[in-house]
Amino acid sequence: MENGNGLKIMEKNGLSLNLKLQNGTKVDNGTHWCFRGNKELDTPPEITIRGVLGMLKDSLDPSDPRPTIPLGHGDPSYFPCFRTAEVAEKSIADALHSANFNCYAPTAGLPSARRAVAEHLSADLPYKLIADDVFITVGCTQAIEVALCALARPGANILLPRPGFPIYEARAVYSHLEIRFFDLLPEKGWDVDLNAIEALADENTVAMVIINPGNPCGNVFTYEHLEKVAETARKLGILVISDEVYDHITFGSKPFVPMGVFASIVPVLTLGSISKRWIVPGWRIGWLATNDPNGILKKTRVVDCIKGYLNISVDPTTFNQGALPHILEKTKEDFFQNIINTLEHTSEICYQKLKEIDCITCPHKAEGSMFVMVKLNLGLLEDIKDDMDFCFKLAKEESVIVLPGIVVGLKNWLRISFAIDPCSLEDALGRIKVFCQRHSKQK
Structure with missing residues (x-):
């Protein structure tokens, strides 16, 4: 309930606890606290890369025996083929x-x-x-x-x-x-x-x-x-x-x-x-x-x-x-060239495998960095509201983590990292294909 001064009141164990003023400051048993968190740092996790990837990780099905494949971040150091010099x-x-x-x-x-x-x-x-x-x-x-x-x-x-x-x-x-x-x-x-x-x-x-x-x-x-x-x-x-x-x-x-x-x-x-x-x-x-x-x-x-x-x-x-x-x-230059050769190989795998998935379009093949942006065709999918919904259901059902495009500014797109070992990448893209087939609209 609320008193006449706009003060929120909670009844707990017979005690009245003053919780929150309308201006956002807090009081407790009559004490007026003069501090509060900086609202500019109170960022919802769903609008940051780390926040979203953490939430996707939390949504994984622990009973899935398959390894989780991370296509959402730009950290290839997890994989032996990308070890530093x-x-x-x-x-x-x-x-x-x-x-x-x-x-x-x-x-x-x-x-x-x-x-x-x-x-x-x-x-x-x-x-x-x-x-x-x-x-x-x-x-x-x-x-x-x-x-x-x-x-x-x-x-x-x-x-x-x-x-x-x-x-x-x-x-x-x-x-x-x-x-x-x-x-x-x-x-x-x-x-x-x-x-x-x-x-x-x-x-x-x-x-x-x-x-x-x-x-x-x-x-x-x-x-x-x-x-x-x-x-x-x-x-x-x-x-x-x-x-x-x-x-x-x-x-x-x-x-x-x-x-x-x-x-x-x-x-x-x-x-x-x-x-x-x-x-x-x-x-x-x-x-x-x-x-x-x-x-x-x-x-x-x-x-x-x-x-x-x-x-x-x-x-x-x-x-x-x-x-x-x-x-x-x-x-030495051969270290860099080996990295480039690996990324060129995995980017080609990514591009070719994505062509096999009807509801995903890759408008431009990656030519650098470790990522590619692809567009979702939600009209071909059942029970998928948007890119965020796609990624959460994909993580839960297939243990593959992909970054929703909305996080980087494009709603209903996906950012996919190909900076992982080739076998894992092929496995992940195969799981994405199965996921899309499972959720495809019946003709």
């Missing part, structure tokens, strides 16, 4: 055993790590980055946080791709950046809708985000398309945040081209890490690099804001930073 493991061990990296690191990162990343990225650029252009972060996730916080100001907005990686949306909301979505076009290989960019932007737009190679679409942008992106951003007076965590993980006809190639046209913040290319997402070491030969980011004090955020933020583990130069410099 020996030189990477040895570099971490050597750095730890040296006892040279037990101290705090500078907030921007160890100079040796920053210098190594600058040299690593410069190999693909028409100019040279220096250590001062690089900031070491706790994986690419922290690089996202740093970039968005550095650009946030009252009334500002940012342009995000749809479909995209939902952490950008979550961090933008938390930084009080208004979000405006532009579409990636499946009929054009998931290219950016550049006309939409121009229509969405105004004087309060600070940046646009691209992810290349693409998560969740598996696309790779061409040199020509990226040049148009740069020219559009320059016309609008905004910078480009280029998420390149899957850099060089390409296996189609398009080579990887870093957005920094066009930094003479528009300033670029490049975000990356060793998580995906070296198959070590749990090591949590990444970077943010300022590609800015014209010095615009310094003149606008964006670089100062990046430093300011890092001064009040957590640092990557120091021995990981100490190992980074050897990891970047000593890993």
Whole structure:
């Protein structure tokens, strides 16, 4: 019941407990508590990748004797065919055993790590980055946080791709950046809708985000398309945040081209890490690099804001930073090629097997990263309301976990990861086919 002041009252064991005021604060036996949780962090689990995957895992049938096959996340390290390079493991061990990296690191990162990343990225650029252009972060996730916080100001907005990686949306909301979505076009290989960019932007737009190679679409942008992106951003007076965590993980006809190639046209913040290319997402070491030969980011004090955020933020583990130069410099090309060959093989399995499933359409074969987006035809299915319902019933009935497209911005689509061992992938796609046949409408 409710008293005259809007106070919720509960009767329990003969006691009246004051539970909740209309303004959301709590009281208990007459005490008025002045704190409450930050509503911006009270995120429903069904709108985050980790939240949804956790819920799908909880919905599995424990009596199913078959192994659960995870096609919902981008962590291939679970499978032996995707083990990291020996030189990477040895570099971490050597750095730890040296006892040279037990101290705090500078907030921007160890100079040796920053210098190594600058040299690593410069190999693909028409100019040279220096250590001062690089900031070491706790994986690419922290690089996202740093970039968005550095650009946030009252009334500002940012342009995000749809479909995209939902952490950008979550961090933008938390930084009080208004979000405006532009579409990636499946009929054009998931290219950016550049006309939409121009229509969405105004004087309060600070940046646009691209992810290349693409998560969740598996696309790779061409040199020509990226040049148009740069020219559009320059016309609008905004910078480009280029998420390149899957850099060089390409296996189609398009080579990887870093957005920094066009930094003479528009300033670029490049975000990356060793998580995906070296198959070590749990090591949590990444970077943010300022590609800015014209010095615009310094003149606008964006670089100062990046430093300011890092001064009040957590640092990557120091021995990981100490190992980074050897990891970047000593890993041999055959390691990367083996990973590419495996992903090319599994992406082909995925594409061909999906063709056999009537209710699923793959508009564009993956050419990079570890994912592909596919569309559901709900008109061919019985008792399936939407993509979320599809994924929960699939998990329960077939012990296969796939990410609903709504989580990455496209309702009634699915994001499928093919970064698993080939046998497991074939098994999973076979189970999905059986599931769809079981739920197909009778003709």
